[in-house]
Amino acid sequence: MLNAADLPDDITALKALLVASEARNLRKDERIARLEKLVAAFKQAAFGRKSEKSDPDQFELALEDIETAIAAINADEDADTSPAKRVAMPRAVNRGALPRHLPRIEEVIEPEELTCACGGCLHCIGEDVSERLDIVPAQFRVIVTRRPKYACRACTDGVMQAPAPARLILGGLPTEATIAHVLVSKYADHLPLYRQAQIYSRQGVDLDRSTLADWVGRAAFELHPVFEALIEDLKRSTKLFMDETRAPVLDPGRRKTKTGYFWALARDDRSWDGEAPPGVAFTYAPGRGGQHAEQILQGFGGILQVDGYAGYNRLLAPDRVGPDIHLAYCWAHARRKLVEITRASPAPIADAGVKRIRELYRIEAEIRGSDPATRLAARQEHSAPIVAELEVWLTHHRARVAAKSPLGEALKYIFKYWNGLCLFLTDGRVEIDNNTVERTIRPIALNRKNALFAGHDAGAENWAVIASLIETCKLNAVDPQAWLAATLTAIAAGHMQSRVGELLPWNYTRKV
Template structure:
């Protein structure tokens, strides 16, 4: 803001100030326009007609670009109008908080002089303290192990020496922590091994990609019993989710890739206050036949929440051998069918269906984290009448609309799985959709994009083993590098197979 006392008396100087102010205002308006365009572009990406076709990770990338651009504009604005010249109004910023466990390196900045102009000494009356996050690029270190040899000067009873400690890679250079770092970088941070080798080379450490692959293979082999324990623990549950996602695998004989699948088996009882820890186990299979799902689920009995893939029908066939399984279906997939119709044309019936489903989800949002009994009571009181009305609406419109039209196909899908879609009204532990398991396979899809394909079936199986443990760490608030390091050390130190459950991620969380 201009101070009248600072204005010159010269007319030409006044004109120059006015012109400069107008130019600054114009630049500010241009920056505002740029921000509005960025926000509009992001809204289009998020809510536009193609929103369900865009990968969620692309949303994150778009948001990063927008936030980066906004930060640059703020920096430009501050350069043109320094903070001291503006009213002191703090800008909203989410800087987070710095964890207490991080080491603090303190620096004290003293005034140039601590003697007053009158000659007396100044004494401290307070201080301003600020904290900034600093980072040192990943540093490698060498662990030198010395094992002294001792012998008696008075006799010849032999040499005494401590035994060599067990190692994951016998005679190799990596510690278990180094191997864990490679695993986390590949399966949690989605860095292929050849890129990791490039990173190491910048530190002067020349490691061939095949060497890293050998470490990963050895670790996968040693971790397989823990993976098997994870699968067994999940199958002891009475309520699970299941889904599958593509896993391109190189087929050397054909000179191209073939399509395998990762089958995800997930548990998350937190929305209804269950005490079983969350977890997910991926199993690689060379195909998508329901036979693979049946094999994976051998020994499981209870409710399985899935999408509408026909392969799961095998699990409820009367002639199937094994414990009984009940299928609960996914309202998110039912909604998606109607959404496809509504976004491609003017479809008031589809829009009405979407509104009805939205009302059901509003009830679900209110009962999340309540005990299963309370959830069930509220559903029977509030959701059941809406489901009854929905069924009447569905029957009415199916008689009026061609079954071969897009809307007719959407309504047919809902009717086909109606009993399983309504199962959440009879059991408070059931969710309305299978989004829980779909979230767990997103990292698999991202890793697939970066790695393009697995080298062979065995490689895909190793991928599934390690990814299962890494992804199970996340919902249990376990840091995967610390977990894998401790687990690999325990295994090479002779951890008993009879106590393998102690090495599951949630049991590690209970110890730390």
């Protein structure tokens, strides 16, 4: 803001100052208008009906673009301020911390002159230190292995030479760390092999996509015993989640794709303070029939948390998998049926159901991470009365609503799975929904969008093996690149099949 004492006496200069001030105010108004639009977009993305409508990955992309636009506007505003008057603003968001293990390259910036105006020498009395994150693009290097040959001059007993180090791909170019990088790039970072080949080419390393595919296939073969050990470990649990998602697969004979499925079997006991490490195993199957779930679960007995897909009902037959399987169903799916109705038009009956289910979720948020006994006690005290109200609400309106109407279909769905929906009231280990396993499937869906389809049934099976191990690493806060490099190295060195369980990702955590 200008003070009267600072205004020039010259009329021309005064007019110029006024024009400049008006221009700044106009630009400020424009920025405010742009920011208001972005705030509205942000609110829509953050608080709109995303939970039942938008893809979570698309939601994240929307936020990225909005935040980028806001940063550009802030930069525009900074450009109007002279560098001398700029003040470092406090951090509005967490921009991340720089880990201690990263190497530090220090640079010291000294003043051009260390002589005081009085003629004396300046002495250091302190310093300001700042850290910035710097990135060096991926650097390729060549490991040159030399094995000298030795012979005795006094006899002819032969040549002495150290044995060649074990390699996963005999006679191949890659180290195990290189293969791990290709696997993580494809299955964790969702970079198809042809894009990876393009990236390597920019560094002067020309590798055919088929060469990378050969590395991936050989690695998948070698990792398969670890994958099998993962599934067996999961099936020894007494509480698991299961879900399935589409896996388009190329069908060369028909010149189009066919629809296979990835079946996800997951364990995550952290919400009830369980000791078993989390894990997920994907199994490819050519269809969605319940017989595939039956085959995967052979040997399992306990609680299986699923959605309302009818194919799981065959698991309840005692002669198929086992006599001790109990199905717990998902309140998120029950709520979704009602939410869809409230969006179409005013629906007070559906609204009443949604509000009661929302209260169940509020209670669950408060007890998450507690032991099963504590969770069960809280549910019996607070959740059971709400569920009893829901049962009265369900019975009352089912008798009055047309069975073929959208609301009638939603109430029928809830009634059909009522016993399984109420199972969380009798066992503190049971979750209120199936969201745990649905979260593990999201990376599969994202990879599917980038790759569009698997090239073959066998390719989909390899995809399932590697994705299972990488996602299990992520669930256990293990770096997939480091784990894969170490595991592939151990396999190449002849790790015993009888001790394959030692290679599971959560055991790698203990070694670090």
